[in-house]
Amino acid sequence: MAETIFSKILAGEIPADKVWDDPHCIAIRDISPQAPVHLLVIPRKPIETIDDAAPQDTALLGHLTWVAAEVARREGLGSNGYRLVWNCRDDGGQEVPHIHLHVLGGRRMKWPPG
């Protein structure tokens, strides 16, 4: 697995504004926020794309989704709401080949979602 900005953040080689840290994942603030709150939930396991997630990764995927909702609550987004986004490969707009779940809130998100 090639190094990515996320593997370097997970290894502590690059600093990040961390809002969650557990044995399975971290959540950090996106350095190019697209909403007043824009977080990324990143698994420690380096899965390249969501298309590469195996059936045995489902527990991890569920945990990442629950953590996304939990960090959204901690940011005060629970009652007004927010959007969670997985980008897969080029058509999805994925920029780092290590899966990450975007949490966007603090403004009304528009439709379509990009």
Added chain:
Amino acid sequence: MAETIFSKILAGEIPADKVWDDPHCIAIRDISPQAPVHLLVIPRKPIETIDDAAPQDTALLGHLTWVAAEVARREGLGSNGYRLVWNCRDDGGQEVPHIHLHVLGGRRMKWPPG
């Protein structure tokens, strides 16, 4: 739990173009598609918003995510990619109070995601 269009589809009271059906969820085509392929993965369990998902729902959330990737593969989206979207409450643009995961592909998705 109030009836929704999804509870009625799950009960077979309203027809839908179903592309997946298992003991935990179904996937259907969105009737107002925002991309050449636009599917919805809907759990049988009626969770109102992703903010209402409990820690014991993580296995289900992971399964829904894996099914989204699997139906995307079956639609031929695996290699070019796609976007998965959870909308939560008003700021997220959620329209039906029964969680559902959007799968959008067949075109290049833009950024920001709405």
